Amino acid sequence: MKKFLTIFFAVLLFIILLLLVIPMISVYLKTPMLLSGYSSSFTIQFNSQFVVLGLVLLVICFFFYRYGKYWRKLxxxxxxxxxxFFLAQVYFTAVMLSTARKYKTLGSFSQGLKSQKEPVKPDETHSYLTIYNEKQHMDVFYPEKSSKPTIPVILVHGGAFIEGNRTQVGYAANWFKDHGYTVFSIDYPLGKYDRQNWESAVNSVVTSMGFIAKNSKKFNVDPGKLVLVGGSAGAALVMQADLGLRKGFAKPYDSLQPPLPAAVIAIYPPVSLFELWQKIDEKKNIDLKDAARKYLGGSPSEFPQRYAQLNLIDQLSEGISPTFIIAGEIDHVVNVEATRKFVKRAEELKLPVSYVEIPYGEHVFDANSNSIAGQIEWNKIGEFLKNNHLEN
Structure with missing residues (x-):
């Protein structure tokens, strides 16, 4: 019986370790696409926990090898x-800590072991727009009572422009509320085959900006300091809103023209859907063509003007609000190469764009805000807001 149990646990450990080591190698090599991508999501989100797991497995395997009498080769x-596996986790953690130093911010291994806070619940919900016979709502999260108007933050969710809702804002609502901001998390119309939303989504974001400005006294906010924040598709929309207000392709559905945003925070944004389509054809990104058809109506060859309008790299001629962009190095959902082009073009035009790139980072690398990558993100966001005098 003892022999059977020893062999059973040895085989079980081998299977577990194989399932852990192969993805780690794929992350290090950044290939193949899907394996390295999904593996990176766990590696970078839970690097502190994985170091502990690696140490535990190492100790177990050492004692099995030291005292085991059967199947010694296994x-x-x-x-x-x-x-x-343990050395790989130490390496990835060291890379994250080195990245924190590179961007002159803090990264704590011990904080990475903490569990996430529960998402805060909204204090109010308002309807800011009716379109396609659907009401678009915004949840409002108030900070602790303030005698003076606070800085408003609009959160725009992701979901490839075709799914998601205002409740999917993760840690963002917690962070901004805890730091004294009044948070507005909004819905916007989602794309369908018979109802593309390439115009209505960004116009809805702009309309929400006007709604907040119009009701600024009620919400006790300063509309001149409004900050737009979005992740993934939401990141593209907040950038479109800023650039579109300047270029004239983004307009509110009511008569109230909102002020330009005081700042924009874009977390892994798809800045060029034309280049993303090309990457999909090259098998370098996951296939989001179905989402693109619902959002834009078809391919770049079918609707070149639509894709050209949403190629944000070419929309910088009228300037940009101070913008912070953060992306993952091996993001297989959006095209990070296009993001780098956007940042380079902005730098050439001497525009106020800050950029942080997380090595080995996949899409949604920040799902665990306590991970070292998550710490880098939120520390740099706080620094960005401070540098632009947008602290409460």
Missing amino acids: LRVNLILSVL
Whole structure:
């Protein structure tokens, strides 16, 4: 019986270690696309926990090898695999800590072991627009009572422009509320085959800006300091809103023209859907063509003007609000190469764009806000707001 249990656990450990080590190697090599992508999501989100897991597995395999009498070759292989897995986690964690130093911010291994806070619940919900016979709502999160108007922050959710809702804002509502901002998390019309939303989505964001400005006294906010924040598709929309107000392709559905945003925070934004389509054809990004058809109506060859309008790299001629962009190095959902082009073009035009790139970062690398990557993101967001005098 003892022999059977020893062999059983040795085989089980081998399977577990193999399932852990192969993805780690794929992350390090940044290939193949899907394996390295999904593996990176866990590696970078939970690097502190993975170091602890690696150490535990290493200790277990060491004792199995030290005292085991059966299947010694397999026990030796398990020990080698456990060492590889542990060293890989130490390496990835060291890279994250080095990245924090590179961007002159803090990164804590111990904080990475903490669990996430529960999402805060909204204090109010308002309807700011009716379109397609659907009411578009915004949830409002108030900070602690303030005698003076606070800075308003609009959160715009992701979801490839075709799914998601205002409740999917993750840690963002917590962070801004805790730092004294009044937060507005909005819905916007989602794309369908028979109802593309390439205009209505960004126009809805602009309309929400006007709604907040119109009701600024009621909400006790300063409309001249409004900050737009979005992730993924939402990041594209907040950038479109800023650039579109300047270029004239984004307009509110009511008569109230909102002020330009005081700042924009874009978390892994798709800045060029034309280039993203090309990357999909090259098998370098996951296939989002179905989402693009619902959002824009078809391919770049079918609707070149629509894709050209939403190629934000070419929409910088009228300037830009102070913008902070953060992206993952191996993002297989959006095209990070296009993001780099956008940043380079902005730098050439001497526009106020700040950029942070997370090594080995996949899409939604920040889902765990306590991870070192998450810490880098929120520390840099706080620094960006401070540098632009947008602290409460």
